[in-house]
Amino acid sequence: MATSTFNQRLLAWFDQHGRTNLPWQSNPTPYRVWISEVMLQQTQVNTVIPYYQRFIERFTDIATLATASLDEVLYYWAGLGYYARARHLYQAAQQVFHQYNGELPTDLKQLMQLPGIGRSTAGAILALAHQQRHPILDGNVKRVLCRYYALAGHPSEKVVASTLWRLAEESMPTKRIAAYTQAIMDLGATICIRRHPHCLLCPFQSDCLAHQQRQEDIYPSPPLRKPLPVKTTTFIMLQNEKSGEVLLEKRPPQGIWGGLWSFPECALPTDIPHWCQQYLQLVIYQYHPWQLVRHTFTHFHLDIIPVQVSLSAEQCKLVVFSNGFWYNAVQAPVYGLAVPVARLLTQLTSTGELLS
DNA sequence: AAGTCGGGGTC
DNA sequence: GACCCAGACTT
Structure with a gap:
C-alpha cells in the first residue's frame, strides 16, 4: 500500500x-x-514515569543538570538500570551547557555526537520537539514494520537493520511529524504488542502481511540466545554494632553498577578474615553469612553471598578506607545504590535483623 | 558482528 | 524461570 495511505x-x-x-x-x-x-x-513506560517526574522536578533544565553532581544524578537514576545512560546524560548536559550555550543542537549529526544519543534518540528529539522530518527506530517501530512487511531475520542483523531504517524513512509523512512519531510508537505499545497483538483493532489489519499469514507472533524473529553464565561474589557487610552504620565503597565508573555505591567484595566468605586484615588492618574472629541472593542481569546471573561482620565502635574508628564511607540509614546521603545493595541495607539496618 | 550494560513487567 | 522493553557504546 502507498506510504501516504500508511501514514494517513x-x-x-x-x-x-x-x-x-x-x-x-x-x-x-x-x-x-x-x-x-x-x-x-x-x-x-510505566517503569519510567515516576523516575521521570522526580528527575524533571529536581533537574528542571540543562543548566541545573549540568551544574549538579554526578552522585546526585545517579541517586535519581538508581533503580532504573543501565547507569551508563545517566553518566552519558550528565556528560552531554555539561557539553551542551559549555559548548552550545545550554541549548540542545537542532542538527541530527550534532545531536548524535553527544554521549548517549544515537540515531533513534536524536531523531525522536528532533521530530517530537522540533517537527523535523527524521525517522526513529525503537522496539515498537521495528515490531510494527517487521510485521507489516513480514520481514524475517532479527533486527540486529545488518541487512535487516538497514532495511528497517529505509522503511522507517519511507513511511514518514511530510506533515505532522511529531504526531506520526508518537503514533507509530503508540501503535506498537498498545495494539501491535509483542505477544497476542490486537489485530482486530489495528488500522492495518487489512494489509499487514504478517496478519494475512496469521503469523503475527513470529515477527520480529527472536535472536539466538545462549544460557546465561553464573558468577558469584561475596558482599562484605561491615557494620558498626553500636551505631548500625555500614561501610560502602564507590564502584568504578566502568562495569556493572558503574559509579554506584556498594559493599566491598571478595570471592568467598572464608576470604573475609584475610581481607579485613589486608585492607582494614582489622582482626576478625567471626562473620555471619546470609542466605544467597541471585541477581540476574541481561548477560549473566550473579549469585551474591551477603556476609555480615559486626565491628565494635573502637574497631570502626581504626578503619581507613579510601573511596568509602559509613552509611547511616537515618541520614542516608544522596548517592545512588544498586538495587540489591539497597535491599540488603534495609534488612541490615531494620531492627531485629542483626543476625540471621 | 558480538558483547556489555539493569531492573521490572509479564506470562 | 525465560523473555522483553521508546538503545547506545565498545571491542
Missing part, C-alpha cells in the same frame, strides 16, 4: 486512540523529550 491511516488512528497523558507529552521541550527518550531506552 496511522494518523487517523492516532487522533482517535493515541496516548495523550504521558508526562513528557505535555510541554515537549527538547530537554524534556531528551530526558524521556534516554530513560525509555530499553525501559518500559
Whole structure:
C-alpha cells in the first residue's frame, strides 16, 4: 500500500486512540523529550514515569543538570538500570551547557555526537520537539514494520537493520511529524504488542502481511540466545554494632553498577578474615553469612553471598578506607545504590535483623 | 558482528 | 524461570 495511505491511516488512528497523558507529552521541550527518550531506552513506560517526574522536578533544565553532581544524578537514576545512560546524560548536559550555550543542537549529526544519543534518540528529539522530518527506530517501530512487511531475520542483523531504517524513512509523512512519531510508537505499545497483538483493532489489519499469514507472533524473529553464565561474589557487610552504620565503597565508573555505591567484595566468605586484615588492618574472629541472593542481569546471573561482620565502635574508628564511607540509614546521603545493595541495607539496618 | 550494560513487567 | 522493553557504546 502507498506510504501516504500508511501514514494517513496511522494518523487517523492516532487522533482517535493515541496516548495523550504521558508526562513528557505535555510541554515537549527538547530537554524534556531528551530526558524521556534516554530513560525509555530499553525501559518500559510505566517503569519510567515516576523516575521521570522526580528527575524533571529536581533537574528542571540543562543548566541545573549540568551544574549538579554526578552522585546526585545517579541517586535519581538508581533503580532504573543501565547507569551508563545517566553518566552519558550528565556528560552531554555539561557539553551542551559549555559548548552550545545550554541549548540542545537542532542538527541530527550534532545531536548524535553527544554521549548517549544515537540515531533513534536524536531523531525522536528532533521530530517530537522540533517537527523535523527524521525517522526513529525503537522496539515498537521495528515490531510494527517487521510485521507489516513480514520481514524475517532479527533486527540486529545488518541487512535487516538497514532495511528497517529505509522503511522507517519511507513511511514518514511530510506533515505532522511529531504526531506520526508518537503514533507509530503508540501503535506498537498498545495494539501491535509483542505477544497476542490486537489485530482486530489495528488500522492495518487489512494489509499487514504478517496478519494475512496469521503469523503475527513470529515477527520480529527472536535472536539466538545462549544460557546465561553464573558468577558469584561475596558482599562484605561491615557494620558498626553500636551505631548500625555500614561501610560502602564507590564502584568504578566502568562495569556493572558503574559509579554506584556498594559493599566491598571478595570471592568467598572464608576470604573475609584475610581481607579485613589486608585492607582494614582489622582482626576478625567471626562473620555471619546470609542466605544467597541471585541477581540476574541481561548477560549473566550473579549469585551474591551477603556476609555480615559486626565491628565494635573502637574497631570502626581504626578503619581507613579510601573511596568509602559509613552509611547511616537515618541520614542516608544522596548517592545512588544498586538495587540489591539497597535491599540488603534495609534488612541490615531494620531492627531485629542483626543476625540471621 | 558480538558483547556489555539493569531492573521490572509479564506470562 | 525465560523473555522483553521508546538503545547506545565498545571491542
